[in-house]
Amino acid sequence: MAVHERPFGRALEDFAVGDVYRHWPGKTVTEYDDHLFCMITMNHHPLHTDAWYAENDTPQGRNVVVGNLVYSLVLGMSVPDVSGSCIANLEVESLQHKSPTYHGDTIYAETRVLDVKESRSKPDRGVVTVETKGFNQRGEEVCYFRRKLLAWKKDSLPARRRPYETDF
DSSP, X not given: OOOOOOOOSOOGGGOOTTOEEEEEEEEEOOHHHHHHHHHHTTOXXXXXXXXXXXXXXXXXXXXXXXXXXXXXXXXXHHTTTTTTTOSEEXXXXXXXXXXXXXXXXXXXXXXXXXXXXXXXXXXXXEEEEEEEEEEXXXXXXXXXXXXXXXXXXXXXXXXXXOSSOOOO
């Protein structure tokens, strides 16, 4: 019998400049998703929540999904492949909303490794710079961001433990 642990994130040595991670699955953004996110973040702009306003008084002619939801989805999609085991996200260097996302669009994401540097002050970690892009189902880039994360080296990764014992 074998026990398989699902990978979640990477250690510093697992990152190679130029590597691309294609995150899966995508997420279809519903009107409900958009309205809930707007309400819990107190973004009540009618572009996102008022269909009549969006149809009659905006260049898009329909509701647009709030950009921070698109960014949050794309970032979240990257976590299992990129930052799930990191120490911290250090910064988002840039964030660009490239094209609007509409209710019913499906978002996909990809991350490219731009730089990997060992820490000069702490030998158990290093900094990884990545860029992540979000695309809709038509392949149009809707979101771009570049960030730095602090990653453990393999020998220093905390053990994945559970609060209980099992004897499978």
